[in-house]
Amino acid sequence: MPTSETEASNVMTLRPKGGPAPVVRIRELKKSYGSLEVLKGVNLDVNKGEVVTIIGPSGSGKTTLLRCVNLLERYDAGSVQVDGIEIGYFESEAGLRKPRSERQVSKLRAETAMVFQAFYLFPHLTAIENVMLGLRRVRGLSKQRAREDAEHWLVKVGLSDKLKSLPAELSGGQQQRVGIARAVAMGPKVLLLDEITSALDPELVGEVLDVVRSLAEEGMTMLMVTHEMTFAREASDRIVFMDEGKIGAEGNPDEVLVSTQNERLRSFLRRAGGGRA
Amino acid sequence: MSTAIYSIPFLLSGLAVTLTMALLVVVLSLLLGGTLGMAVTYGPRPLRWTVRLFSDVVRGIPILVLIFFVFYGLPATGINLPNFAAATVALVVYKTAQTVEYVRGAVQSIHDGQTEAAKSIGLTFEQRMAYVILPQAIRRFLPPWINGVADAVKGTALVSLLGVTDLMHAVQQVVGRTYDPMPLYVLGAAIYFTINYGLSSLSRHVEGRYAYIRD
Numbered sequence: 200m201p202t203s204e205t206e207a208s209n210v211m212t213l214r215p216k217g218g219p220a221p222v223v224r225i226r227e228l229k230k231s232y233g234s235l236e237v238l239k240g241v242n243l244d245v246n247k248g249e250v251v252t253i254i255g256p257s258g259s260g261k262t263t264l265l266r267c268v269n270l271l272e273r274y275d276a277g278s279v280q281v282d283g284i285e286i287g288y289f290e291s292e293a294g295l296r297k298p299r300s301e302r303q304v305s306k307l308r309a310e311t312a313m314v315f316q317a318f319y320l321f322p323h324l325t326a327i328e329n330v331m332l333g334l335r336r337v338r339g340l341s342k343q344r345a346r347e348d349a350e351h352w353l354v355k356v357g358l359s360d361k362l363k364s365l366p367a368e369l370s371g372g373q374q375q376r377v378g379i380a381r382a383v384a385m386g387p388k389v390l391l392l393d394e395i396t397s398a399l400d401p402e403l404v405g406e407v408l409d410v411v412r413s414l415a416e417e418g419m420t421m422l423m424v425t426h427e428m429t430f431a432r433e434a435s436d437r438i439v440f441m442d443e444g445k446i447g448a449e450g451n452p453d454e455v456l457v458s459t460q461n462e463r464l465r466s467f468l469r470r471a472g473g474g475r476a
Numbered sequence: 477m478s479t480a481i482y483s484i485p486f487l488l489s490g491l492a493v494t495l496t497m498a499l500l501v502v503v504l505s506l507l508l509g510g511t512l513g514m515a516v517t518y519g520p521r522p523l524r525w526t527v528r529l530f531s532d533v534v535r536g537i538p539i540l541v542l543i544f545f546v547f548y549g550l551p552a553t554g555i556n557l558p559n560f561a562a563a564t565v566a567l568v569v570y571k572t573a574q575t576v577e578y579v580r581g582a583v584q585s586i587h588d589g590q591t592e593a594a595k596s597i598g599l600t601f602e603q604r605m606a607y608v609i610l611p612q613a614i615r616r617f618l619p620p621w622i623n624g625v626a627d628a629v630k631g632t633a634l635v636s637l638l639g640v641t642d643l644m645h646a647v648q649q650v651v652g653r654t655y656d657p658m659p660l661y662v663l664g665a666a667i668y669f670t671i672n673y674g675l676s677s678l679s680r681h682v683e684g685r686y687a688y689i690r691d
Contacts, residue, residue: 269596302600309598319593323611323689332607333597365688378593385597 220283221246222388222420223268223311228277230263237263239444240277245389248418252431254455255441256467261424264441265391268422269313270304281310282388309337312382313391316398318374320366326353326377327362330384338385352380356410372403379410383419390414392423396430408434428471432456440464483650483660490646491667497560497642498629501567505628506621508568509575516576517583518601527576534573539631542566547638563635571628575621582617583609615686622679626672633668643667 221244230238237260245251253261266272268279270286279286286307288296299307312333321329330349334340340348353362356376366374375395383390392411396404408430415421415434425431431438431452438455440448448461459465516527534542546569547562557565586609594604636645647664651657 271592271595305595305598305600307598308595311596312598313592313596315589315593315596317589319587319589321590321593321608321612333599336603336607337598367689381593381597391596 219247222249222282223422224278224280224283225264225268226278226280228264228267228274228279230260230267230272230274237444238267238274241441241444241446243439243446243449245420245422247420249436250415250421250423250434251437251439252435253422253424253439253441254426254428254431254467254471255447256470259441260444261441262393265313265393265422265424268389269311269391270308271313273298281307286311306337309333309385310388311391312385312387313393314375314378314382314395316394318366318371318378318398320374320377320381322366325363325365326358326369326380329366329377330381333381333385348384349380352384353377355413356380357406370403371399372406375399375403375407376410379407379414383414389420389422392421392425394424394426396425396427426471428456428468440467442467483646483654486650487643487646487663487667490641490643493560493641494629494632494643495671497564497567497632497635497640498625500564501571501628501632502625504568505571505575508572510579512572513576513579513583516580531573531576534569535577537570539567539570540634540637542570543634543638559635559638559640563632563638563640567628567631567635570631571624574624578617578621578624579613582613585616586612612689615682615689618682618686619679622675622682626675629671629675630668 223243223245225241225243228238228241229236239260241260241264243251243264253264255261263272267274268281268286274287284307286304287299289299289303291297320326321332324332327346327349330352331342331345334345334348335342338345350359350362353359356379358373358376358380361369361373361377364373366377369377378395379390379392395411396407399407404427408427411421411423411430412434433452435452438450438452439446440455440459440461442448442463448455448459448464450459455464456468459468512527512531516524516531519527537545543563543566546557546566547559550557550562590608590612591604594608599608632642633644636642636648639645641649643664647660651660654660
């Protein structure tokens, strides 16, 4: 149900005028933990088929932003819309803004499936069962259909010979590819990737990024947090620099990583040692 | 020795009482402890505190005190239970308090990431429990719980003090007639040991059965 929105200032969007509505539309998003304000009014659009990368120093709110889009964190104020639906709140008959129930939220989360830094595969299930679980229980597919879909995605991420392997029998890179298959199989409107290569040995990073690259080429809408500046520059349509809970800079990869005049961004890039590749 | 053989039917009926009581205690405490264990992990705060308090208090009391409390103490409040029922209630309360802790420990030992991953693909609370959390928690729950069952079987020996004719009481009665304690106590001990050795073997077997889940 679309909520009547009070359109916040629209300064950030690079979306061409008159284009289709964005898949993710974030307006004046705020989130605090106790007295610590982590997100201080974030505005961001992710358009269909776009790959948007969030960079920034630790503690800047990148991961929290991503988790708000998947509702692993409830946001306090502002708006997050996915495909036109306000995900965290609904408007009651009296016109009040009320948090959605856990049950409503569960359903919506599948539209923004997330891939985690530490994989979090279900250790008691095989690779194909990991992917099938959501297909069967959330999407309601028959066992046969779920198996076919899951196999399709595992083949796609290059694991056709590992369908029946348990997570403990897979390398980190293989586990993360199962993680990607598990999320993308849900057919989410946007795929959220939270530092998905940070826990991997350097020689395993490439195989995971290859998968992300091929998803991008196929037009998968993605919002990701990464420290891989080289990859961010090459794979992103747009890069967002988060700084102290706000968006400090935004633009295409060259604008943000190379030619920026933003002093805080430049100093972050120097410390991150990235953007020069 | 012949008296020992002569007394076997009598001992067996005592054993039947012991096993009946152990079974009742195990089943009831599993149901109650499982429910309260989930309440203490996922319930609203006041419920969590209440269950926590119950479990901490009960586990801090010797079983024997609990048994005497139910049998000799409760009649003062108008609750008058016969000895078998009183002993069973006391043991159920005690095992429930322990089971709450086993359940809480097992569920909380599952990494939060498992819940988040399950949430992120859209599973509801019930689905997360059924397909992700409990299948993993059960392997951490079962070994200590089965050892707890062995404790319950041993604990039933205390109810002989209320005059319930369980295995222990039967042994004592036979000894009272024959004045030959040694063979009978050995026989009694052997029976308890056989039951509990079976249980601890089962516990080890279950542990091995779930060893494939590494995380």
